[in-house]
Amino acid sequence: LAKTTQPISMDSYEGQEVNITCSHNNIATNDYITWYQQFPSQGPRFIIQGYKTKVTNEVASLFIPADRKSSTLSLPRVSLSDTAVYYCLVGEIEGRRALTFGSGTRLQVQP
Amino acid sequence: GAVVSQHPSRVICKSGTSVKIECRSLDFQATTMFWYRQFPKQSLMLMATSNEGSKATYEQGVEKDKFLINHASLTLSTLTVTSAHPEDSSFYICSASSSLAAGEQFFGPGTRLTVL
Numbered sequence: 001l002a003k004t005t006q007p008i009s010m011d012s013y014e015g016q017e018v019n020i021t022c023s024h025n026n027i028a029t030n031d032y033i034t035w036y037q038q039f040p041s042q043g044p045r046f047i048i049q050g051y052k053t054k055v056t057n058e059v060a061s062l063f064i065p066a067d068r069k070s071s072t073l074s075l076p077r078v079s080l081s082d083t084a085v086y087y088c089l090v091g092e093i094e095g096r097r098a099l100t101f102g103s104g105t106r107l108q109v110q111p
Numbered sequence: 112g113a114v115v116s117q118h119p120s121r122v123i124c125k126s127g128t129s130v131k132i133e134c135r136s137l138d139f140q141a142t143t144m145f146w147y148r149q150f151p152k153q154s155l156m157l158m159a160t161s162n163e164g165s166k167a168t169y170e171q172g173v174e175k176d177k178f179l180i181n182h183a184s185l186t187l188s189t190l191t192v193t194s195a196h197p198e199d200s201s202f203y204i205c206s207a208s209s210s211l212a213a214g215e216q217f218f219g220p221g222t223r224l225t226v227l
Contacts, residue, residue: 043115043204043218044155087154098145099206099216101155 004088009106018075020105022088025069033064033071036087038104044087048073075107083109113139113209117219124195125227132190132222134205140185141207145216146178149202161188195226 005023012018024033032051036044048055050062050071061074075082085104091097114137124130134144142163147155159180160168167180179191188207192199202223206216 041202041221041223043117043206043221045218046215049215098157098160099155100157101147103154 004090004102006086006088006102006105008103009108011108011110012078013110014079015077018078018082018107018109020073020075020086020088020107021070022073023070024088024090027068027090028092030092031090032093033062033068034089034091034099035060035062035073036089036101038085038087044101047086049093078107078109080109080111083107113137113207113215113217115141115205115207115217115219117203117205117222119222120220121223121225123225123227126196127194129191129193130195130224132192132203132205132224134188134190134207134219136186136207136209136217139207139209141188141209142185144182144188144205144207146180146188146190147204147206149204149221151202155204158190192224195224197226200224200226 034049035047037047038044048057048060048062050064052064055062063072085106087101087104089099116135118133122130144161146158148158149155157170158173161180161182163182163185169175177193182188202221204221206218208216
């Protein structure tokens with residue numbers, strides 16, 4: 001499984017765009033990039049998943065450069081409720097495989 | 112969407128007692144469920160993979176006789192912490208994969224175990 005590296009923490013203010021970058025230099029051809037969000041004392045929640053270029057859904061965008069050695073989760077106009085830990089995971093899409101969580105990025109949104 | 116529940120959400124027990132945690136997939140069948148443990152300010156660590164109708168596969172360092180896993184049906188997996196000790200106090204989270212969304216795993220809300 002490809003190892004991921006993320007910033008330990010980030011601070012932002014309400015209304016700002018937040019970009020969290022994840023490095024995964026050893027990503028394999030069949031690996032996808034998935035981001036999860038976790039609030040305190042809750043299970044992780046799926047945010048977005050992609051393989052290359054750009055993916056957008058109702059909550060976030062995921063930018064993946066051509067070499068796929070990194071990815072950036074973009075949260076537009078964050079609010080206080082976006083304060084959470086964000087995990088970047090890399091691996092094959094196969095529901096029977098467990099997920100390997102890295103250290104995650106603790107995002108603190110201030111008013 | 113796919114929903115996974117856990118019960119109880121919080122449990123406090125005395126040292127030496129056993130605690131059972133249930134993980135249910137409410138609206139889908141899950142042939143595979145996973146159990147994770149998370150200590151404060153740390154990431155999730157996989158404990159074991161639970162397959163319906165077969166023995167669980169434990170990660171290195173996880174005692175299978177202490178953490179008993181049973182996956183008797185396609186919608187229920189249980190984790191029993193036997194003879195719990197204070198160092199077993201943690202946040203236990205299960206997840207399940209759904210055929211509805213290949214590659215996406217759905218996590219339960221977690222169970223906070225406190226052993227006195």
